[in-house]
Amino acid sequence: MSEDKFLKGKVALITGAGSGFGQKMAIAYAVKGADLVLNDINEDGLEETRNLVLEQYNSKILLVKADVSNSKEVEEMAKKTFETFDNVFVLVNNAGIDGGLYTALKAKESVYDKVFAVNVKGPLNVTKAFFRNMKRQKQFQPIAGKIINIASVAGTPNGHNPMLGIYSASKAALIAFTKLWALELGKSNITVNAISPGVFLTPIYNNDPKLIRQFLETRNVKIPIDRIGEAEWVADLAVFLASSTADYITGQNFIIDGGMSISVNKLN
Numbered sequence: 159m160s161e162d163k164f165l166k167g168k169v170a171l172i173t174g175a176g177s178g179f180g181q182k183m184a185i186a187y188a189v190k191g192a193d194l195v196l197n198d199i200n201e202d203g204l205e206e207t208r209n210l211v212l213e214q215y216n217s218k219i220l221l222v223k224a225d226v227s228n229s230k231e232v233e234e235m236a237k238k239t240f241e242t243f244d245n246v247f248v249l250v251n252n253a254g255i256d257g258g259l260y261t262a263l264k265a266k267e268s269v270y271d272k273v274f275a276v277n278v279k280g281p282l283n284v285t286k287a288f289f290r291n292m293k294r295q296k297q298f299q300p301i302a303g304k305i306i307n308i309a310s311v312a313g314t315p316n317g318h319n320p321m322l323g324i325y326s327a328s329k330a331a332l333i334a335f336t337k338l339w340a341l342e343l344g345k346s347n348i349t350v351n352a353i354s355p356g357v358f359l360t361p362i363y364n365n366d367p368k369l370i371r372q373f374l375e376t377r378n379v380k381i382p383i384d385r386i387g388e389a390e391w392v393a394d395l396a397v398f399l400a401s402s403t404a405d406y407i408t409g410q411n412f413i414i415d416g417g418m419s420i421s422v423n424k425l426n
């Protein structure tokens with residue numbers, strides 16, 4: 159990635175920015191000159207991300223504690239955002255939870271409700287609260303804004319994970335929303351794309367490669383590019399999607415998984 163500050167004067171809002179991919183994306187967008195709205199339910203995580211960014215970059219940063227599954231809190235976040243900034247050019251729906259290891263039919267209703275609330279209703283709440291303002295951002299022509307949904311390879315037909323049954327279905331729903339919103343917002347010059355990571359070293363796996371290896375072995379899954387992913391690689395893809403090189407790309411789901419999804423049940 160070049161050092162070109164193509165996001166100067168533009169704001170990137172990232173949900174779930176207190177950890178993992180969200181934290182790396184905050185840094186990656188700051189490298190490109192963006193100002194930041196960082197959202198999470200975890201205030202300590204938000205502080206940590208802000209400090210990491212400010213160690214090296216002078217982005218203006220707004221921290222917003224809000225639960226994405228709560229539409230009132232999300233509307234309040236939109237209000238605070240536009241009191242501080244005059245745009246949100248990049249909106250990354252990244253906050254997500256896995257809900258634990260259950261098959262789809264054995265998961266409790268409470269797991270279903272929680273996982274769908276955060277992973278599906280969350281991005282819907284956030285997108286609904288911001289898209290009208292994004293549409294009006296004529297100053298950034300030809301593209302008014304970019305929405306990036308962090309889905310998962312588990313949400314794709316080759317990657318559905320039986321032991322993450324509810325999670326897989328929630329991410330499939332987010333990929334469907336990606337295409338539906340791309341159709342709806344295309345005429346407003348807003349692109350909408352998804353990133354579907356495979357298995358990456360983040361706090362979701364306690365940053366523990368051994369835990370990931372065990373997880374892969376129990377599923378008998380092999381990764382053709384035989385490495386566990388590093389969160390920066392997802393952040394780099396999110397930077398590409400925010401760049402003008404990706405202006406003509408919308409409604410797509412970018413799988414970044416070392417080939418795991420094409421190998422499931424085929425390399426054993």
Ligand SMILES: NC(=O)c1ccc[n+]([C@@H]2O[C@H](COP(=O)([O-])OP(=O)(O)OC[C@H]3O[C@@H](n4cnc5c(N)ncnc54)[C@H](O)[C@@H]3O)[C@@H](O)[C@H]2O)c1
Pocket residue numbers: 173174175176177178179180197198199200203224225226227252253254255256276280308309310311354355356357358359360361362363
């Ligand atoms: N790590 C992986 O291998 C992997 C693979 C595929 C997809 N993903 C997806 O990537 C995204 C980020 O995952 P990660 O690995 O960085 O996980 P993570 O647990 O490190 O980060 C998720 C962040 O979201 C926040 N969050 C949770 N619920 C929230 C809510 N209701 N409102 C606001 N914030 C909330 C958490 O506090 C946390 O800071 C998730 O959507 C996850 O499903 C991760």
